[in-house]
Amino acid sequence: MTPNTRASAAPNESSDAFASDLLRGHTDTIVLGVLREADRYGFEIYKTIRDATDGRYEIKEATLYATFRRLDKDGLVEAYWGDETQGGRRKYYRITDAGRAVYRQNVLDWTATQQIINTLLNLPNTDKKETAR
Amino acid sequence: MNADNSDIHRLLDEAFAGVAMTPELQDLKEELRGNLAASSAELQAKGMDAAKAARTAVAELGDIP
Numbered sequence: 001m002t003p004n005t006r007a008s009a010a011p012n013e014s015s016d017a018f019a020s021d022l023l024r025g026h027t028d029t030i031v032l033g034v035l036r037e038a039d040r041y042g043f044e045i046y047k048t049i050r051d052a053t054d055g056r057y058e059i060k061e062a063t064l065y066a067t068f069r070r071l072d073k074d075g076l077v078e079a080y081w082g083d084e085t086q087g088g089r090r091k092y093y094r095i096t097d098a099g100r101a102v103y104r105q106n107v108l109d110w111t112a113t114q115q116i117i118n119t120l121l122n123l124p125n126t127d128k129k130e131t132a133r
Numbered sequence: 134m135n136a137d138n139s140d141i142h143r144l145l146d147e148a149f150a151g152v153a154m155t156p157e158l159q160d161l162k163e164e165l166r167g168n169l170a171a172s173s174a175e176l177q178a179k180g181m182d183a184a185k186a187a188r189t190a191v192a193e194l195g196d197i198p
Binding site: 041042043044046047060061062065082084088089090091 | 138141160161163164165166167168169170171172175193194195
């Protein structure tokens with residue numbers, strides 16, 4: 001939560017005690033989710049993800065740019081330039097209808113997967129189950 | 134604000150130095166410029182000076198081009 005720790009640390013998401021591999025596999029869906037409510041530019045997307053997790057998950061910015069390109073190519077988002085006159089123009093991303101459909105499907109898939117994993121990780125002791133019958 | 138961004142322009146040019154520029158890369162460079170300005174502005178709002186904020190913002194990008 002210290003705001004500036006990231007400045008000195010190497011960009012390494014795996015220092016936190018959760019599986020960043022798992023998260024990385026959902027980057028597309030996470031970005032689509034961030035864009036559901038409003039068009040946003042790159043740093044804003046990065047910041048939204050960072051702040052929503054209290055800094056526990058900082059997507060690598062390089063990963064984000066690769067994601068933007070892929071989502072754009074697949075027609076799931078559209079990019080456009082803002083009309084900022086100072087401080088550099090910003091490239092905004094807007095989610096498309098196809099992007100919303102993919103987002104909804106991915107959330108359904110994740111919910112189903114999550115339930116299966118939770119079930120499998122909490123299998124009751126089979127011996128006890130037998131005797132309880 | 135404009136003065137603050139001169140560091141970003143310079144660092145961005147350095148990062149792209151020697152890279153064969155395609156229209157796609159030029160586009161990415163411009164996108165990065167806007168995002169670096171926003172990132173640097175956030176760091177400066179936390180008390181960092183402009184030069185360090187620009188360096189930090191660029192360093193956090195990782196290897197883009």
